[in-house]
Amino acid sequence: MLKRTKIAKLLQAEAPMDEVLVKGWVKTRRDSKDFSFVEVNDGSCLKNIQVIANNTLNNYNEVKKLSTGSSLAIKGALVESKGGSQKFEIVADEIEIYDIAPDDYPLQKKKHTDEYLRTIAHLRPRTNKYGAAFRVRSELSYAIHKFFHDRGFRYVHTPIITGSDCEGAGEMFRVTTLDMENLPKTKDGKVDYSQDFFGKEAHLTVSGQLNGEMYALALGDIYTFGPTFRAENSNTTRHAAEFWMIEPEMAFADIYDDMDLAEDMVKFCVKHVLENCRDDIELFDKFVEPGLIAKLENIVNNGFARITYAEAIDIMQKSGENFEYKPEFGIDMQTEHERFLAEKHFKRPVIVRDYPKEIKAFYMRLNDDGRTVAAMDVLVPGIGEMIGGSQREERYDVLVQKIHEMGMKEEDYSWYLDSRKYGSVPHAGFGLGFERMMMLVTGIGNIRDVIPFPRTPNSINF
RNA sequence: UCCGGCUUAGCUCAGCGGUAGAGCAAUCGGCUGUUAACCGAUCGGUCGCCUGUUCGAAUCAGGCAGCCGGAGCCA
Missing domain, CATH: 3.30.930.10 (Bira Bifunctional Protein; Domain 2)
Incomplete structure (x- = not known):
């Protein structure tokens, strides 16, 4: 059973490898005549790995739908890249698609402002x-x-x-289990913290x-x-x-x-x-x-x-x-x-x-x-x-x-x-x-x- | 909390009294061992909300909200 290799490790490889398994998310995809370049990132490092998806893949029609943000697994060979910008790339034998991200995926292939990314803090990583x-x-x-x-x-x-x-x-944040709608009061009208969870006032450190x-x-x-x-x-x-x-x-x-x-x-x-x-x-x-x-x-x-x-x-x-x-x-x-x-x-x-x-x-x-x-x-x-x-x-x-x-x-x-x-x-x-x-x-x-x-x-x- | 600024298409912005624009994204097509590729087409907006001024408001005035920056407080 082939185990997943993280991209950070793959990019440090000394020599080509016959069979590797990589899993990650699509950063961008570019079509060529008979194949598609898929840039995959798995978060293990800044760099992506470039995947060559040939049109001989049995699910090539699906592969062509891989949009930015989609998730997938690639099985293939790590080979020296013919392109200029990277040492290695993967020629895919098999691509398993986990999920295609719909076209309203909020992260585009461009710079976003920090203010905008704060509104999608769950996706910005x-x-x-x-x-x-x-x-x-x-x-x-x-x-x-x-x-x-x-x-x-x-x-x-x-x-x-x-x-x-x-x-x-x-100033400190108060920690309490008292019912805020119905606070217990002492005789002089103050909040009775002796009835609170700790029997006294408590705060976050x-x-x-x-x-x-x-x-x-x-x-x-x-x-x-x-x-x-x-x-x-x-x-x-x-x-x-x-x-x-x-x-x-x-x-x-x-x-x-x-x-x-x-x-x-x-x-x-x-x-x-x-x-x-x-x-x-x-x-x-x-x-x-x-x-x-x-x-x-x-x-x-x-x-x-x-x-x-x-x-x-x-x-x-x-x-x-x-x-x-x-x-x-x-x-x-x-x-x-x-x-x-x-x-x-x-x-x-x-x-x-x-x-x-x-x-x-x-x-x-x-x-x-x-x-x-x-x-x-x-x-x-x-x-x-x-x-x-x-x-x-x-x-x-x-x-x-x-x-x-x-x-x-x-x-x-x-x-x-x-x-x-x-x-x-x-x-x-x-x-x-x-x-x-x-x-x-x-x-x-x-x-x-x-x-x-x-x-x-x-x-x-x- | 105080002072200032901003809010127009999914994103980034232009327009600043005459009725809505660009680039990118998306969608469709073309081309290509490509590097945030390239070329063409298409889609896309109650111009933050409310009130006022005006023949006419994205544009001017007031209020509100949200965001951003600076200050204070601190780590």
């Missing part, structure tokens, strides 16, 4: 560009696991449903960090890689309501170890994709972001710039650049500032650290100057903030005071504080938006186009 994007997405996520695994990091599954509001990192810290303080080095949810009404090319985040956490590590890890990880992943998705990346370099490969090679080969927040403010003040928001110590960095630093000033990724404590989260470690925290952001050209991390505050008293200063309830974080109570150690970690790294690696400019079925405000189709 069949296009060259999206097929490439989602092969890269798979390979990039493998690279992340490989990077951490090779360094002895443990993969931890932090909860998707959470009862705590963590760092207050944005906005970060696995606090849970991740607990495991780092037990297993040493850990990372999470899973879905994250933000109910922010953000309408930008860089935000989605559901996205994937990578959050490593290292025990016995400081902010400098954290920056090293972030830089090494980005370089490793970019290099992995350059080496393992060459054809796909070349497509992006050609049609999506000219100069992409040079940009990625620059990231792999050159170090990231590293500056403090104070230095960043100083650079911007002296730059002569006309910023809408004037750079001054204490301000939150705006998109224009991030882009200036990464794109104009350094022209490569830049890591900014030691931010004013007022603009950062409660768990970030207070520096000795008393006014900055050991936080770091990795800013990359074209995207802005891709990574946000910090050394965590490991001193119990300082952390408790910070919780109070920020108006948070100490009792909500008692389990978290336990880690500072029992054998606390310096530790550090960061969060990386997976889709943002996808945008960096592919050059694709919209987050909606690097996630299979994007969820954004007012949009949850498919």
Whole structure:
């Protein structure tokens, strides 16, 4: 029984083969006098295989109806091609047609706009560009696991449903089984969550960090890689309501170890994709972001710039650049500032650290100057903030005071504080938006186009 | 959420006061070891929705909706 060979493997063949079985979808078909050229793609790689269907085939009349999008199986010989553009082609002995796509197949043999393809997100992976994007997405996520695994990091599954509001990192989606048409109320007229599934309010996670810290303080080095949810009404090319985040956490590590890890990880992943998705990346370099490969090679080969927040403010003040928001110590960095630093000033990724404590989260470690925290952001050209991390505050008293200063309830974080109570150690970690790294690696400019079925405000189709 | 832009054939767009166009796709035919082939023909539209201005609206004005871009928030 002849087994199916994937096209990616077939195209790497050294020599012709007498009998192969290929299954896939028709990209396009061209008729010649006594035969038909069928371009077949099976998703295993960007390239198609050209099939010669001679009119001697017993179902040649059916073969001539094979339209773009139709599915089929071809049994035949892999031979050297007489045409110019490909090394091998298949001369079919037998063609089994699974399904003929009707003439209203929405994907034509031409370029479509990303906006149109978003309306057919269920079919867009069949296009060259999206097929490439989602092969890269798979390979990039493998690279992340490989990077951490090779360094002895443990993969931890932090909860998707959470009862705590963590760092207050944005609006959360509520998870409930209460009847929305008939909500149980307490005596003072508020919703009675004690009758809800968990007996209290529950939400989708906005970060696995606090849970991740607990495991780092037990297993040493850990990372999470899973879905994250933000109910922010953000309408930008860089935000989605559901996205994937990578959050490593290292025990016995400081902010400098954290920056090293972030830089090494980005370089490793970019290099992995350059080496393992060459054809796909070349497509992006050609049609999506000219100069992409040079940009990625620059990231792999050159170090990231590293500056403090104070230095960043100083650079911007002296730059002569006309910023809408004037750079001054204490301000939150705006998109224009991030882009200036990464794109104009350094022209490569830049890591900014030691931010004013007022603009950062409660768990970030207070520096000795008393006014900055050991936080770091990795800013990359074209995207802005891709990574946000910090050394965590490991001193119990300082952390408790910070919780109070920020108006948070100490009792909500008692389990978290336990880690500072029992054998606390310096530790550090960061969060990386997976889709943002996808945008960096592919050059694709919209987050909606690097996630299979994007969820954004007012949009949850498919 | 704020600011701007767009919405005309299946897709991409032109037309910007006188009653609907192109390219591609599709369909049919021709030609050819072709490369998103080529040539010819055919099919295809309440010009996003509502209201108004006008003798007359795809075109001007107002409202609504959807989409896109920028900003904010962040990953």
